[in-house]
Amino acid sequence: MKLKEKEVVMDGEAFERALVRITHEILEQNQGVEDLVLIGIRTGGVYLAERIRMKIEQIEKVKIPSGIIDITLYRDDFAVGLPRPLVGKTEIPFPLKDKKVILVDDVLYTGRTVRAGMDVLIDFGRPKFIQLAVLIDRGHRELPIQADYEGKKVVTAPQDEVTVLFREIDGQDQVIIQKKIT
Amino acid sequence: MGNDLDRAASRPISDKPSLRLAGKDLLGIQKMDVSEIELILDTAESFKEVSTREIKKVPTLRGKTVINLFFEPSTRTRTSFEIAAKRLSADTINISTSSSSVTKGETLIDTAKNLEAMNPDCIVIRHSSSGAPHLLARLMHVPIINAGDGAHEHPTQALLDIFTVREKKGKLAGLKLAIVGDILHSRVARSNIHGFIKMGAEVHLAGPRTMMPAEVERMGIHWHTSLAEVIPESDVIMMLRIQLERQGGGFFPTLREYSRLFGLNLEVLKAAKPDVLIMHPGPMNRGVEISPEVADGPYSVILDQVTNGVAVRMALLYLLVGGEREADRSSL
Numbered sequence: 028m029k030l031k032e033k034e035v036v037m038d039g040e041a042f043e044r045a046l047v048r049i050t051h052e053i054l055e056q057n058q059g060v061e062d063l064v065l066i067g068i069r070t071g072g073v074y075l076a077e078r079i080r081m082k083i084e085q086i087e088k089v090k091i092p093s094g095i096i097d098i099t100l101y102r103d104d105f106a107v108g109l110p111r112p113l114v115g116k117t118e119i120p121f122p123l124k125d126k127k128v129i130l131v132d133d134v135l136y137t138g139r140t141v142r143a144g145m146d147v148l149i150d151f152g153r154p155k156f157i158q159l160a161v162l163i164d165r166g167h168r169e170l171p172i173q174a175d176y177e178g179k180k181v182v183t184a185p186q187d188e189v190t191v192l193f194r195e196i197d198g199q200d201q202v203i204i205q206k207k208i209t
Numbered sequence: 210m211g212n213d214l215d216r217a218a219s220r221p222i223s224d225k226p227s228l229r230l231a232g233k234d235l236l237g238i239q240k241m242d243v244s245e246i247e248l249i250l251d252t253a254e255s256f257k258e259v260s261t262r263e264i265k266k267v268p269t270l271r272g273k274t275v276i277n278l279f280f281e282p283s284t285r286t287r288t289s290f291e292i293a294a295k296r297l298s299a300d301t302i303n304i305s306t307s308s309s310s311v312t313k314g315e316t317l318i319d320t321a322k323n324l325e326a327m328n329p330d331c332i333v334i335r336h337s338s339s340g341a342p343h344l345l346a347r348l349m350h351v352p353i354i355n356a357g358d359g360a361h362e363h364p365t366q367a368l369l370d371i372f373t374v375r376e377k378k379g380k381l382a383g384l385k386l387a388i389v390g391d392i393l394h395s396r397v398a399r400s401n402i403h404g405f406i407k408m409g410a411e412v413h414l415a416g417p418r419t420m421m422p423a424e425v426e427r428m429g430i431h432w433h434t435s436l437a438e439v440i441p442e443s444d445v446i447m448m449l450r451i452q453l454e455r456q457g458g459g460f461f462p463t464l465r466e467y468s469r470l471f472g473l474n475l476e477v478l479k480a481a482k483p484d485v486l487i488m489h490p491g492p493m494n495r496g497v498e499i500s501p502e503v504a505d506g507p508y509s510v511i512l513d514q515v516t517n518g519v520a521v522r523m524a525l526l527y528l529l530v531g532g533e534r535e536a537d538r539s540s541l
Binding site: 100118151 | 228248251252254255256258259262263264266267268269297524527
């Protein structure tokens with residue numbers, strides 16, 4: 028029998044602090060908000076992008092544009108047996124040409140989701156650049172992709188499950204690793 | 210591999226249980242589940258956006274081959290399927306049988322087997338015989354989509370009609386739909402009757418008695434012999450094309466009389482609800498079943514139907530062709 032041991036690697040406070048730090052790093056690195064846009068990858072990245080956007084508004088008193096991308100149509104796998112997610116809407120209501128895009132996702136793992144996300148963006152236009160912000164980097168990259176801003180690096184085995192809970196839908200902010208042990 | 214991709218799967222956008230269609234084919238609405246129809250509609254919503262982009266393409270069906278096998282002429286449906294497949298990056302082949310070896314006497318089964326030997330990923334078929342797509346679905350391993358078989362069904366038309374109404378009205382249950390015209394010969398009417406009733410709408414039919422099929426009474430559907438009767442209560446009025454060829458068949462005395470009794474014009478429309486939707490599957494006979502003022506007027510969603518047709522067909526191709534499927538499942 029395989030038991031799952033749960034470990035909370037980030038509680039609500041650490042979650043919030045990480046987001047504050049990431050927001051400040053984004054502003055510092057890009058010297059302000061000019062031409063900056065936030066794009067969240069469905070579904071986790073969307074909540075994070077919105078929180079970062081609100082924090083930027085608090086700090087700089089400016090509302091920067093934000094969008095949502097769904098990578099389902101750009102996946103490089105259609106694995107048999109995995110439940111297929113419902114295709115969500117991609118909403119980028121502004122041109123991307125010459126914009127500084129901060130792409131946001133919750134967990135960076137193999138890098139394939141981010142690869143797909145970049146392909147979506149490039150189909151929409153030619154951004155000035157794309158920077159990546161993630162809450163959790165769990166390692167095991169299969170593509171040469173790295174985050175520019177990250178909340179926390181965690182060590183995981185490939186069979187572990189990393190779950191990010193959001194207060195917007197789950198009632199609390201939390202990051203949990205479930206390890207399979209026999 | 211995709212733990213991050215899996216995570217999106219564990220919290221789907223909608224809470225609906227069905228994430229796949231039941232069978233490998235799309236042959237008719239009559240046997241579909243409500244949850245399958247909802248899956249197609251929800252998926253189509255996301256695909257609508259692709260057609261508004263600068264680069265109207267997503268890579269999802271890259272390398273897949275979709276064959277449009279049309280034994281009856283069509284511009285609208287065939288173009289819609291072709292655009293849908295191309296926007297998914299699939300390769301499309303159009304076979305219209307007037308210019309193929311069917312004119313040399315090749316049977317449907319042989320045509321199909323020959324095509325299958327070239328490894329297509331999907332066949333979209335329109336045929337004058339009811340059941341032709343079902344025959345192909347039994348014989349072939351690839352997904353078969355029914356683009357109209359005889360007077361039996363035209364499921365993708367009904368799906369895009371349902372999508373359009375749902376988009377404009379926000380719901381389907383409890384709405385009153387009137388379908389007007391030559392119900393007897395219409396596969397569009399039949400598919401829409403099945404589809405809208407499944408989704409909880411109330412369907413009323415209107416047309417000359419000579420064009421009302423007998424089973425309508427047996428199915429318990431309300432039918433009317435005058436257009437004026439259905440107009441006031443309808444939320445949606447769907448006009449069917451009167452086929453000009455039918456004039457000789459004794460179904461109605463003259464086109465002028467048909468138009469006078471069943472044609473939709475501004476005068477007749479005065480009795481309609483202020484937020485009524487006017488629909489037509491196309492092609493229209495302007496001035497016969499529908500006046501130009503109504504067709505081009507503010508209540509008409511005829512062009513929305515066409516736009517939505519591409520999105521719905523993209524959704525279908527994605528759901529049936531995208532990804533790996535077990536080879537032997539049939540939807541019969």
